Structure formats: C-alpha cells, structure tokens
Amino acid sequence: MNIYKLYRLPKGTTLTGVVEHPHSVEYCVSYDHSRICPDCAGTNCVVKGHKLTHATHLPLNEIGTFLTFTRNRYLCKDCRSTFFDRPDWLHPDLNITMPLYHKTVLQLTDKKSQISVAADCNISPKMVSKVIADIVLDHPRTLPEALGMDEFTGDIGEWNAEQKSWKKKTQYLTTICDLTNIHNGVIDKDGRNSWVIDVLEERSIDFLKKHFTTHYSLEQRKAVKYFCCDMHGGFISLAKQIFPCAHICFDMFHIVQRLNRAINLTRLRIQRSYVVYTDGRRSFVPGKEDDYDFLQKSSRTLIMNEVERPVTTERRKVRLQRCFALSSDLQEVYDAVQEFHALKVDPGPIDIRPSLLSDWIQNHKNSDVPELRDVVNSIQNWRPYIQNTWKYLCSNSSCEGLNREIKDVKRLACGYHTFAPFRKRILLTCGPMKQSYKPYSIRQERGKFVPTATTKNHIGADSIEAEQE
Ligand SMILES: [Zn+2]
Known part of the structure; x- marks a missing residue:
C-alpha cells in the first residue's frame, strides 16, 4: 500500500518523518520549491530566508493530522519584491491544506450544523466560518428554461453600534429555483429534480427588476420559457416585464x-x-x-x-x-x-x-x-x-419544498448574523452541488481549481455546470 495514499498526503510532497502527539499526528514533508515571482512572473529569484509552517490536514481515523514543512522566502531581482513560495496544495489564506478545504466544502453541502462539520473535519468552528467566507458563489450566468421564484422570511441580524450587539431583523428574501428537470420529467440520481440557483436579499419588485436587468441581457431573459411563482401579485407583474417569453404557472x-x-x-x-x-x-x-x-x-x-x-x-x-x-x-x-x-x-x-x-x-x-x-x-x-x-407540467410546488429545506438550514445554524454566509450555505445545501452526487468526481473537479489573483477559490457557474454533466 502506498504510504502517501494511506496518509492521504498531497501530491508533490515527500514524507520525511512522522511524529505522534497525544491527540494528533504530525507529518514532516518537503516539496519542490517554485521560484516564480507572483508579481512579475520572473524566475530570477534568490533565497532570503525560510520559515517553518504547520498546516492542518485531513483527519486520519478520527485523529487530527497536520503537515510541517519549510517555506522559503525569496527576493525577486527583477522587481525587488519579496515573497514566500506557496505550494499548490496549501490554501492561500487559511492554514489548511487544499484536500481538507475541499472536504469541508463538501461537508457543508450536507444538512448539518457548522459545529458538526468542524468535528468531522477536525477543525475549529471558526475555521468552518472562514471557509464559508472564502467561497465565492456568483449569481448564475445563465437563466434556466423553467424558473421558479418564491419568498421566505430570513432572520438576518442587524448590528447595533450603540448597544454593540446584534439585533434580529426579519426580512423577506427571494429564492430562485431551477425547475427545468420537473418540466422535462427528469430526476437525477439523488431523486432531486429542482434546486436553488440563487438567493436575493430582498423581494421588492424594484429590487428584483433591477437585479435581473443589470445581471442578464434581454436575450438571456428570453431563455426563460416558464415562470412559476405563488400568488404574490408582484411576481406576476415582474415576470411580464422582465421575462417576455415566459408562460406564468401557478400550482x-x-x-x-x-x-x-x-x-x-x-x-x-x-x-x-x-x-x-x-x-x-x-x-x-x-x-x-x-x-x-x-x-x-x-x-x-x-x-x-x-x-x-x-x-x-x-x-x-x-x-x-x-x-x-x-x-x-x-x-x-x-x-x-x-x-x-x-x-x-x-x-x-x-x-x-x-x-x-x-x-x-x-x-x-x-x-x-x-x-x-x-x-x-x-x-x-x-x-x-x-x-x-x-x-x-410546471409548478412551483418544488420551490415550496426547497423553502422547507432552507428553513432546516436556518434552524440548524440557529440563525445567521449576515446575509452573505446564509446565502452561501443555502446554495451549498439546496443548490446543485451535493456530496452524494458523484462524490469523487466533485472532489477531483474541486481539486482542479486554481486560486485566482484575488486568492479566492471560485466555485461559480462553471463548476456547477461541470458537476451537472
Ligand atoms: Zn518579480
């Protein structure tokens, strides 16, 4: 058995030693340092020092593990900037390895609280919050053929600067669902045929109109053939204005x-x-x-x-x-x-x-x-x-079902202070990504992500499309 597979060490590392601690295992590793300057992409760099780094890694048989390695500090002779080399398998901002990051993201697609995700991944709940903050989930780039819209009450907190505390503020949020598979009578391997593709902060008609007209062209909006909603009068007038080709359906x-x-x-x-x-x-x-x-x-x-x-x-x-x-x-x-x-x-x-x-x-x-x-x-x-x-054969009954799932997510988390993490958690849990849906392919797909210049990991429309295939 390959020891690297057993310990699930990242590719490109060489194991130099294993140290057992009372509650964790330490892997000492080395790797090939790259000398490419992140600022000018030049290779004319010299070593100016090094530092010992610890990064949390995937738990092994419920025991926490971490990697210890030396990172070099370089000076670029071309642009005079200094930088630390960063291996591909290390998260750019958080002190965890990428395999652990991907595992945490996959765990977050399940209906469980952040504390149990933290326990399963052997990291702190604070780190789970950081992982959620690190994920970027854009608005979908295209609109589905059958689009469902519904509202729900989200208890988003409001920061009170005077009393220095969070105050509960009940607010209507809008969910946008993809119901194309219901219309086509297709059910995926999970037995699901609809999912949330976006969550918006408000439900007022002016806000929704502005959102759809700024993010989508008329051609994209014309792609919506069926619009399913409840009897909230505003949704119907909205659909008539912004989805000119849509048939409006009620359940x-x-x-x-x-x-x-x-x-x-x-x-x-x-x-x-x-x-x-x-x-x-x-x-x-x-x-x-x-x-x-x-x-x-x-x-x-x-x-x-x-x-x-x-x-x-x-x-x-x-x-x-x-x-x-x-x-x-x-x-x-x-x-x-x-x-x-x-x-x-x-x-x-x-x-x-x-x-x-x-x-x-x-x-x-x-x-x-x-x-x-x-x-x-x-x-x-x-x-x-x-x-x-x-x-x-298009109805928004599935939207109502998804709303129920969103309420579960809200309850599991005992509410969210701010909208952004709540939205991400909804999209991870009720969106097209699912841990039980071809888990290994998703993990490999995730592994391909290359951190962009903003050092954020982008899980956008592209990866969602890739997983659906
Ligand atoms: Zn440089």
Missing part, C-alpha cells in the same frame, strides 16, 4: 389554500359578530359564548376535503350541521369549496376540466358572501396561469 395548491382561507375568514367574521367591546373590555353577546367556542373548535372540520376523505363519523356530521345552522354564509362557502374539490378529474390530481371550472366560476362569482366572491374573482383572474400549470 393548484395555492388555489386550495386560498379557498380554505375563505372558509376561515367567513368563520372568523361570524365569530367576531358574537363579541362586543364595552370600554375596551371584551364580552360575549348573551348566550353566544358556547357558539363562539364551538366555531373555534370546528376550524379543522370546516376545511376538510370531503371528496378525498368522505365524512363518515356521526360526530363530524353533527358538528357540520350545527355550524351551518349558525350561519348560512358558512354553508354556502363550504359547499362551494367542496364543489371545487369535486371538479378534479381522475386520475390527474391537479387537472380540472376547463368547462367545469367556467361553470363553477359563473355560479359563485356573484355570491352574497364577500369572502367567497373575492376568492372566485381571484381564481377567474388567475385562471390562465393555473391552466398553464396543467398544460406545461
């Missing part, structure tokens, strides 16, 4: 959610009519306290889908009858929603015959119940977008 999930909300709002309106306020004190209309409690407790029964789960128990039936006896409005909304559930065509769970939907809208759009009237009018307005979902 049925949002419609059902709105219908359920109409029931809830009707119920709350009736409940509120049982309450009176005198001098700021809340009291019930005489004899209505029980009814108030009863309606409150019936909230779940009222939003049940009778078509999928028929009401069989006598208790439920009695409960519904009592609700309807209290208010005819409630019965009207309930019946309309059940009628809507019944429109769904078998076996397609989200498909509805357009003519049936037209009839349903016609029947209910002039209803006397304001909540029902509102939701029916909304459905009428959104109808083309809902039908696009069935036509092009």
